[in-house]
Amino acid sequence: MSPANGKRPIVDVTRSESISASHRLHSKLLGDEENSRIFGKCNNPNGHGHNYKVDVTVRGPVDEVTGMVINVADLKVIIQKVVMNVFDHKNVDLDVPVFRDTNLVSTAENIAVVIYDDIQELLPEGVKLYRVRLHETGKNVVDYYGIRE
Ligand SMILES: Nc1nc2c(c(=O)[nH]1)N=C([C@H](O)[C@H](O)COP(=O)(O)OP(=O)(O)OP(=O)(O)O)CN2
Numbered sequence: 001m002s003p004a005n006g007k008r009p010i011v012d013v014t015r016s017e018s019i020s021a022s023h024r025l026h027s028k029l030l031g032d033e034e035n036s037r038i039f040g041k042c043n044n045p046n047g048h049g050h051n052y053k054v055d056v057t058v059r060g061p062v063d064e065v066t067g068m069v070i071n072v073a074d075l076k077v078i079i080q081k082v083v084m085n086v087f088d089h090k091n092v093d094l095d096v097p098v099f100r101d102t103n104l105v106s107t108a109e110n111i112a113v114v115i116y117d118d119i120q121e122l123l124p125e126g127v128k129l130y131r132v133r134l135h136e137t138g139k140n141v142v143d144y145y146g147i148r149e
């Protein structure tokens with residue numbers, strides 16, 4: 001393959017994993033009534049579970065020698081550490097330190113941000129994390145691209 005204009009193609013590589021976890025939508029910054037009003041059935045003290053799907057996408061140039069942006073075997077190890085070991089078969093609010101020990105509510109948005117930040121730290125130099133997509137249910141999906149304002 002001869003690269004067009006001598007430039008290496010930029011390709012997105014996605015690895016997906018599934019996790020089962022329970023949680024409750026509840027803000028430590030609010031009283032019980034306000035929590036119930038805002039989060040409704042999702043504020044039930046017994047909590048509820050989801051079969052989440054996480055899609056982790058890295059974007060980068062295809063290496064001329066290996067033909068890869070990143071070896072998915074390496075991405076798999078990172079996702080195992082950051083996603084599976086931390087969230088799978090856990091109660092997000094009680095078992096995941098960043099939710100247990102802070103005021104973060106265990107929404108899909110916040111879980112996606114936590115996963116993004118933790119994966120980014122473990123990626124090899126030069127590999128950019130493009131997006132973390134979290135499917136909370138078959139109908140609810142959030143995307144995080146690492147943008148903060
Ligand atoms: N912006 C957000 N809104 C809501 C979140 C969230 O993470 N971010 N989460 C919830 C609940 O945790 C849960 O995901 C909602 O479950 P449910 O209503 O059962 O799911 P569906 O919308 O897929 O199912 P319906 O059949 O439409 O009820 C709530 N809001």
Ligand SMILES: [Zn+2]
Pocket residue numbers: 023042048049050
């Ligand atoms: Zn939920």
